[in-house]
Every structure is written in structure tokens, then in C-alpha cells.
Amino acid sequence: EVRLVQSGAEVNKPGESLRISCQGSGYSFTSYWITWVRQMPGKGLEWMGNIDPSDSYTKYSPSFQGHVTISVDKSISTVYLQWSGLKASDTALYYCARHMDSSSWYAALDNWGQGTLVTVSS
Amino acid sequence: EIVLTQSPGTLSLSPGERATLSCRASQSISISYLAWYQQKRGQAPRLLIYGTSSRAAGIPDRFSGSGSGTDFTLTISRLEPEDCAVYFCQQYGNSPLTFGGGTKVEIK
Numbered sequence: 001e002v003r004l005v006q007s008g009a010e011v012n013k014p015g016e017s018l019r020i021s022c023q024g025s026g027y028s029f030t031s032y033w034i035t036w037v038r039q040m041p042g043k044g045l046e047w048m049g050n051i052d053p054s055d056s057y058t059k060y061s062p063s064f065q066g067h068v069t070i071s072v073d074k075s076i077s078t079v080y081l082q083w084s085g086l087k088a089s090d091t092a093l094y095y096c097a098r099h100m101d102s103s104s105w106y107a108a109l110d111n112w113g114q115g116t117l118v119t120v121s122s
Numbered sequence: 123e124i125v126l127t128q129s130p131g132t133l134s135l136s137p138g139e140r141a142t143l144s145c146r147a148s149q150s151i152s153i154s155y156l157a158w159y160q161q162k163r164g165q166a167p168r169l170l171i172y173g174t175s176s177r178a179a180g181i182p183d184r185f186s187g188s189g190s191g192t193d194f195t196l197t198i199s200r201l202e203p204e205d206c207a208v209y210f211c212q213q214y215g216n217s218p219l220t221f222g223g224g225t226k227v228e229i230k
Contacts, residue, residue, distance in 0.1 A: 109157070
């Protein structure tokens, strides 16, 4: 069974750094791209960026480029989403999701993590 | 960036009725790269349809997708109470990947 398990909810202050994680299991981890999606309270889905775990190649949405960093640790089948200076507007639910087709960026998202709620408040 | 506009915003129907959800793109999309997701309250999204019309694993055949160019449709042929959710379309043929704003389906 394919599973993506995300780290738990976080509460942070503006300006702080944060890293959340997404661990894959049940499949060949390095063969499938992973995407991060933001969902602000009561709103829709926004693509943030994605990573090829085989070589760490990343692609970012212009809306998030420079504000977040996506990385991977293949040894533990885990992808990360990181901020170096949180803002209150980063308060949202963050999902990781696997691309459906092996080694393809051009694929639908067939397996999703359970989501990580990030709250940024002073 | 390809903008996806979904309509209607909310659809309120009775069990057994047919639901037709629209997704319109700001520019033409290959049929290979259009997906639909279902998100129930408090849950992660679930892939329903990919490549415009292919059902994902385990998705009932009352869900179907169609369309081409800039106009795509998700049809739920006979609504069931468990279909109460928000439905999002997504294009994945161009960067940035984009999602529509969603259609909320309510069951009367």
C-alpha cells in the first residue's frame, strides 16, 4: 500500500524557521515526483512546487519561489518543505502528494498525505 | 499561467440526480493533462479522474469526465449522500500546475 505520512501540526511565531516532512512508503520512493500543495483556511488548492527524489531536481511555483525550499533525504524516503522566515500569511494546511506516473512531472496526484497544519501567530 | 475557472460555485441536488460540474481553462489544455479531485470535509483530496476521462483506481463508474480544448466536465450520474464534497479540477501539462477554485456539491 502506498502511504505518505506527514509530520504533525506546528505553531510558530513570525520570522521563525520551520521544516515539515512527508515520508513515503509502499513504493519505489525515488521513482515518483512529490508535490507540495497549500490550502489556506476555507480556500482552494495551490501548487507550491515539486521535487524529483532521484536527483533532488526541484521546480517551484513563481508564487512561492524564494519563500520556501523543498528538499529530500532518500535514505529515509522523506521529502521536506522548509521556511526560513515564516509570515502570518503562511498559516495553512500543507499537503504532499505523489505524482501518478513513474519519473514523470506531467502526472496527476494519486496519493496524498494527511496534511500538516501550520499556524503562524505572535 | 493557465487559469482554471470552475462553475457553478455550489450545486445543491437530491440523491439520484445528475451533477454536471464545469472547468474552463484560459488556454487550451491537452486532454492528457486534466484531472479532477474530490475533497470531503476534513480530508485530503482524492484523485477521481486523470487524463480528462480515466477513472482512478477504486472510483465508482458513476463518476465520469469529458471535454477538450478549454472546456472540461465532471459528471456524477446518480448522486449519493457520500458525494457531498468540494470538487477541484487541475491541469498538469504546464508549469505552474494550477487548480480550479472548486465546486461544492451539497446533497439535499
